Amino acid sequence: MEISLIQTDVFYKDKIKNLELVAEVLANSERVGDIVVLPELFSTGYIFESPLDIQALCEDYDTGPTISALSRLAAKYGTTIVAGVAEVDKGQFFNSVAVIGGKGLIGKYRKITQTNIDKLYFSRGDTLFTFEYQGVTFGIAVCFDLWFPELIREYSKLGVEVLLHPANFGGEQSLHISKARAIENSVYVVTCNRIGCDVTADIVGEYCGKSQICAPSGELLVQFGGEAGVKTVNIAVESSARKKVIGVDLIAEMNAVNYQLALTK
Template identity: 35%
Template sequence: MRAGFFQYDVISKDRDANLEYIASKLRTEQFDLLVLPELFTCGYAFDTREQLLPFAETLDNSETIRRLTAVAALCGGCITGTIPELCEGLLYNTAIVVNDTGLIAYQRKIHLPDYEKRLYTSGEAIKVCKHKDITIGIMTCFDCWFAPLGAKLKLQGAEVVCHSACFGGDVTPRILPIRALENQYFVISCNRVGGELFEGIWESYRGESQIIDVDGNILYKAGNEEELVFVNIDLKEVGNPRFGSLITSDFTSEHEKYRIDIF
């Protein structure tokens, strides 16, 4: 399968401009799966709920989903990234998965940094979804720091985990290969580049988006400039890591010794 990411400098507080830019970059591409950054429609930095609300969308009436559906129809694959979601008066940082039929899945970010807790409510569900023959799991940025979430996706059969992010530190890029290795699935991480003002202080994002194989090897790692990247990955490798298979031929049974719940 052909999978990748579009790492770019999200345009702050301008949904239309971001969606048009994404469409302009993808309209001649063919792929199976593409990961966009976290909060790709509006940017990450909002000081108040009132500033964020104009960019929040309901999933049953979302301009972003409509426009990504059209892009997916041209490109033949599915697209994922996170948007601000408004549901019953609550705001969520929600990953959407869109193909040519529309929204096929969503997952609300579970682990919120303190900065986000001022604005968003944590999600309460971890689930995989299917696109064609691909079983897709979702993590959003800080989610990847928590091994039980990654293991829960493994137990549900995830083959590729999509990780949309906005980070500036160097820890998250080091964690992601561990998640891939310990669960024997591919990880595609898309972090944005550029920067934003946080309460009057300019903060930068580091990029370094990655595509990681089931042995934790980095197949591609971006720098800190805009990049649209695809690689071909073989889903037959899932559960059959080259090095790990020297230790055991049945990782699945080892994983199934655990039951992981979220409360």
């Protein structure tokens, strides 16, 4: 199983240029993995002057041009693309990740945990998402989701072996948390972060890159620096990655109340 991470800067609010960039990166890659992972909100940016700015860029996944364009790329390279794409559905807006194959949308995950920025723009998702590919069970978490161990334990109970983690973060805490979650749950954690910055009158968001793949042992199989690039890594999902964490049910019960409180703050 080969996984390609594409770490990029973002052309702010310019979906066409961001899609062209992904197409160019794939065309120039020596090989394209079975799974290609892009950052959170890769086609728009993350921080805006007004909620209306990002909400105007959100797409209906059934008709949106970004999903269609990524599906064509998935078909061309025989891959499955996992990408953060802002979504609108029945008047609600979501920080979502699309899983896209050559025949179109396979499924989607809506970010469950919210930063203060997310709360300004988006409704909160409420459902975990898994999919099977080449005999491996994948789950999706978006950026801040990884900070909540209870959420990742729920994925572990669903049999997830590889957690795909599109992100937009500036500090390195998430990199350490990624390693902890991999070890705790005996899963691969595949983090694809962006670089560059979003600038508004009130906030400057700077993103550090350093995308990485962490094995269940905690070993880093690959880690980027702070530059744009693409790396393809072969991972071998062994039987040990299929084990449930000892005591996960008890731990989940003990933390259930605190988890729900954290999500509503």
